[in-house]
Amino acid sequence: MLTRIDHIGIACFDLDKTVEFYRATYGFEVFHSEVNEEQGVREAMLKINDTSDGGASYLQLLEPTREDSTVAKWLAKNGEGVHHIAFGTADVDGDAAEIKDKGVRVLYEEPRRGSMGSRITFLHPKDCHGVLTELVTSAPVESPEH
Numbered sequence: 001m002l003t004r005i006d007h008i009g010i011a012c013f014d015l016d017k018t019v020e021f022y023r024a025t026y027g028f029e030v031f032h033s034e035v036n037e038e039q040g041v042r043e044a045m046l047k048i049n050d051t052s053d054g055g056a057s058y059l060q061l062l063e064p065t066r067e068d069s070t071v072a073k074w075l076a077k078n079g080e081g082v083h084h085i086a087f088g089t090a091d092v093d094g095d096a097a098e099i100k101d102k103g104v105r106v107l108y109e110e111p112r113r114g115s116m117g118s119r120i121t122f123l124h125p126k127d128c129h130g131v132l133t134e135l136v137t138s139a140p141v142e143s144p145e146h
């Protein structure tokens with residue numbers, strides 16, 4: 001069961017500048033940052049709020065680390081902006097299987113590693129009314145940086 005918006009993924013050309021925009025404009029601080037080589041992104045997670053299921057909702061700022069990454073390809077075509085939405089679930093495997101049975105393409109055979117040790121998969125945007133959709137099962141929440 002999908003229980004929250006886990007994050008909204010925002011593609012940007014310059015992660016540091018974009019982080020600074022969100023800090024200076026809204027006061028959002030970086031909760032976590034990492035490089036995900038498999039996905040070809042450097043990312044910053046800005047925690048917006050905790051949620052009633054014990055999880056949280058984030059903005060995820062994404063800068064490509066290589067030209068052949070999906071985010072680089074998307075930026076070249078669309079410029080900066082909202083890249084995907086991610087729903088949180090306690091059971092990414094079960095929910096992905098159920099959604100697949102409804103005829104939606106699930107992009108990974110098995111969930112892969114996502115931000116902060118989470119397990120993630122994606123649904124094809126063409127089957128989701130133009131929205132690249134991610135399913136996330138979080139790892140237990142860590143303490144913020146700094």
Ligand code: MC0
Nearest residue numbers: 009036039070071074083084107114115122125130131132
């Ligand atoms: C592509 N399309 C999108 C889209 N990306 N539509 C909405 N939102 C997006 N983000 C559309 C294109 O415009 C195109 O439509 C069609 O889908 C095929 O796209 P393509 O440019 O030809 O590219 P493909 O087919 O090679 O790849 C698209 C696909 C790929 C969605 C399969 O981007 C993918 O596997 N994405 C999942 C992984 C990902 O995005 N990782 C980065 C975030 P037209 O009409 O022109 O045919 S990593 C992340 O978020 C992790 C770290 C985390 O959360 O923890």
